[in-house]
Amino acid sequence: MNLENIAKKYLTSKFHLNLKGKVISYAVPAEEIVEHCQKLYFQDHLALKTITAVDARKESIGFKVLYVFGIPKENVFLIPFVIVKDNGQEEFPSLAPYIQEAAIYERKIKTFFGLNPLGHPDIRPLLLHENWPTDKFPLRKDFAWDTRPEDAIDNTYEFQKVEGEGIYEIPVGPVHAGIIEPGHFRFSMAGEEIVLLEAKLGFVHKGTEKLFEVLPMAEKVKLSERVSGDTSFTHSLALCQAMESLLEIQVPKRAKYLRLIFSELERLANHFNDLGFMMLDTGYSFGGSNGARLREMIMQWNERLTDSRFLRGVNIIGGVTKDISLSTRDELNTALSTIHQDFSEIIAIAEESSSLLNRLDTTGRLDRQIAIDYGVVGVPARALGIAQDARLDYPYAAYDTVPCPLSLAIKGDVRARFSVRVKEVHASFALLEQALNNLSALDANFSVQTDLTALPRNAIAIGIAEGWRGDIVYTVITDNSANITRVDVRDPSFLNWNVLGYAGKDNIVPDFPLINKSFNLSYSGNDL
Amino acid sequence: MISIIIWTLQLILVPVLSPLFVGIVRKIKAHFQNRQGAGIFQPYRELWKLFHKDEVESEDASWIFRAAPYIIFAVTIVVGASIPIIGTFFASRLSDLLTIVYCLALGTFFLALAGMDTGNAFGGSGSSREMTVAALTEAGLIFSILALAFLAHSTNLVTIVQTVSDLSLFSFTPIILAFVAFLIALLAESARFPFDNPATHLELTMIHEAMILEYSGKKLALIEWASANKFLIFLSLGVNLFFPWGSAASFTPGALLLGLAVFLLKVFLLSAGVAVLESSIAKYRFFRLQDILFTSFILSIIAISLII
Structure with a gap:
């Protein structure tokens, strides 16, 4: 199928489509994006390949949040995006309550772009640790790549907690005994059985x-x-x-x-x-x-x-x-x-x-x-x-x-x-x-x-x-x-x-x- | 007089020889893994290195942490001196089955305490696992030797060796059963496959190694040395109690040398067997260990019932 036919198959004519190469991109109003993505994900069974954002404030657009859906076999990608206005709120509707895998991407967007996914159940910072100031967003264009902000002192990171008789917590890492990369794991165990395991990563964040x-x-x-x-x-x-x-x-x-x-x-x-x-x-x-x-x-x-x-x-x-x-x-x-x-x-x-x-x-x-x-x-x-x-x-x-x-x-x-x-x-x-x-x-x-x-x-x-x-x-x-x-x-x-x-x-x-x-x-x- | 000389000789012999057998097992395992491996004297060099290193000690460590290595090491050399190794012509009071087993248990007890002492999360799980395994091993260990004690009508190990070496080959069925039971206990007590992996770096899977994670320098050297002693003690008990031929029966230089040579050969064969076993199986899942340990107990019981 060529791009036009694919567009016809999956999309209604109300969107202004931009067809190029193997990509069909189009803006979707913020209030429709959740419904639209759910349609692509649940009805059309398209694979959500990534969700990412871009800082387009220089072009006076604001930020864009892009949802990349892959169409298997056709090798074509549908990319609906929402525009997030640079108005001090920087909010966009969260997909996470409906599509679980969106949660981790939105958390990353929140940490690195400072855009707020409304309705997201867990917006703890991802990858950046407590020493990173919460008002600095490294992937925004006004953050210079070669600067290093002063360490924040009073940030905290809450691990999930299991309580009760006989629950024993083992912190493992970030430095391990074997020659592997660093990562912190928090085990809550009852005897030898793992009740909860939470990983905290980001120790090799390199920008x-x-x-x-x-x-x-x-x-x-x-x-x-x-x-x-x-x-x-x-x-x-x-x-x-x-x-x-x-x-x-x-x-x-x-x-x-x-x-x-x-x-x-x-x-x-x-x-x-x-x-x-x-x-x-x-x-x-x-x-x-x-x-x-x-x-x-x-x-x-x-x-x-x-x-x-x-x-x-x-x-x-x-x-x-x-x-x-x-x-x-x-x-x-x-x-x-x-x-x-x-x-x-x-x-x-x-x-x-x-x-x-x-x-x-x-x-x-x-x-x-x-x-x-x-x-x-x-x-x-x-x-x-x-x-x-x-x-x-x-x-x-x-x-x-x-x-x-x-x-x-x-x-x-x-x-x-x-x-x-x-x-x-x-x-x-x-x-x-x-x-x-x-x-x-x-x-x-x-x-x-x-x-x-x-x-x-x-x-x-x-x-x-x-x-x-x-x-x-x-x-x-x-x-x-x-x-x-x-x-x-x-x-x-x-x-x-x-x-x-x-x-x-x-x-x-x-x-x-x-x-x-x-x-x-x-x-x-x-x-x- | 002879007892004291032999006792003193063995007091030195066990710690001097024990790292060698650790080295031999490692060397054989290396060959199974297509590796050349370090020389068989590597454990001696490691001990030498550790004795020359500085120590780091946790601020939370108490006297137990500091005293444990000495206690554990002392226990192994006393036990090593008291068991029949090259000859059967002396019998010290310490050579009693129960004395030996519970002296070793004393070492395990202090090792487990030391594991928990610093509050390290791995030490705690290591100690908990060690005590589980130790408690389950005890039955098989005691009953397998007890089978021999019923034959000898004595719990003194030296008397057992003398009696068993006089037996005809036909009466060996129960002894072989008891030996298998003992072998399982040997593997568990010396932290080897399928119970524990002495070569692992994975803290979460460790038993013995988890308890000693906090140790460094000289104290670590003592503990490593004590583990080697314990391994040799169990190997010696295995070969001398169950296959006692060749032990020196008189106190003459010729007999002693022959006894020593036969002993070394037998221990070498058993440690090679352990190395082959370790190379050919995977470690068992922790909750499957009681099955094997229970097998050890049952085999001992069968052996005893055949003897009585």
Whole structure:
């Protein structure tokens, strides 16, 4: 369907639509937005990909709050937005009472833009801590990126509290015993059972989104590679795709295949790592060390192919910087089939171990409805049989030319997340084999030269790519002098962190590290 | 006189040898994980390092926190000196089954107290878990050795060793059952798989390690050393009570050396067995531990009923 038909299908004619690229954006009056979003979400079953805001006071508009809905298969995004007047109140109606997953986005908008979601049940600051003054809003244009306000002294942060006989509170973190990122967890337990688990994050907040607005174009791609280090490639891919759709660039076919290949290598390395760590956390050290070994083999191939173990410096706007020669391709093919066989043997041994399976089964079960309400994405969603994968729903790179199977499980426990990863590893090997074989028939060109300054005015572009954790969404917005005024990053962890407490509830505390590992969420990608 | 010499020898022997077996278990585990692993003498270097480090002590720590490492260490070396290790020709009053088991329990008691002393949340859960496991282990531990005591008509460990080594092979069925029961108790008491993971860094899953999180420097060294001693004590009890052949029966240098060599070989084999077990299974879920510990108790009871 073309954009006009899609617009006709989902929208009435009363809105003034702006059709551009893959995006249909339109202003909706504040009093209608809640109803309109509910229609798109509940009746049309569109996926809410992100809610973000932009400061357009320079153009005397005020602020805009944008609701990004994705139309699966069509690869088109509907973006209704409301205008929030800069009148000292800065209020907009909250979607949170109706659509649970909107709550976390609105909390972020409240903290970073100072816009007040009316009717929101929980507007505690998100990511910024008590030392941040409550009247400073970092993503507003009048806040300079290189300033640091004085520490506030009398702010407090209220944790949820469980009271009663035998309730015992354990604070964990932000600094942990293992080499992982910082985050604070507050457990309320009755004996060994977890009654409540609340996470407080934001310890690695770096001002990434603000920095995206200031850095020159090439540096923006570099910055996206550092949003979450283990997902360097997919993050920069999502940004590059958003920029390419803004600039209306057609990426060469070879670049599309190379992007698929590198994406899948990144997925393989991280899934090996995750599977290894899940086994290690149960004390099954055989699986743990083999997971690390397999990951290292992929990392060394990454380095050989791109000079970077984390595939950095590969994506550029308009293509990629590294090609794979035919002889290297054949070697890689052989190496991958060896690794695949190796992996299959290890998983076969692991799945024979009843003590391992006993730890994985039924542990950390996530309720399906809670997952749907909180908009869970990626591996935890597929482990509940929720069929969503950006590689299929919003085909990018060369995913529309090679068959990409959907890896699902049903139960939503640690075992299900384990088996979804195992299936995805097998699928990645199949994808890689086909993509590598197709490579020889393609034109040698793997990037296009582009004028990066020829940006359109007042445009919005969405870049979406399926990282190994889940889909990564970049929203890039230009102002009326054709400058990039906002880059919104939505890492899958931003949504999935919200359900970790539900997955942990009613489990015993010694099982929590395993549950946490089965999600393996990014702190950096969440804290930005 | 001979008793005193042997007692003094063992007093030194156990702490000197114990870190070696920790090192051996780690080395074997490393091989199972495709790693080269640190040398078998690494635990000695770690103790040396810790003894040369400064200590950090919580402001909330009381005398219990400060005294516990000494008590725990002292208990292990006294017990180590009193159990039959290389020979069966002395019997001290301390070599009694109940004395040994409850001396070790005294160490556990102080360790658990020290875990709670500083008010650290992890220490509290570690102590609570340790006491749960310790209480459930006690039955299996005592009854498995008691099976042998019924054979020997004595609760003195040295007498038990002498009696069991004279038995014919046909009477070994109940002893094997009791050994399996003892092995389960050994794993639980020395904080090993499937009860506890000595290599973990995850505070929330720890039992033994959670209790000693607040310790550093010399006191940590003492506690680590005491754990190694305890591990060796249990290994020695396992090999000498249930498979007592080769212990020196007379006080001559030749017999002593042979006894020592046989003892080292047997302990090496058992610790290798522990390492293989640790490498091939996952840790059990905390609430499944009582099932195994109960199995240990039941096996002991069966062994005893076969003997009586």
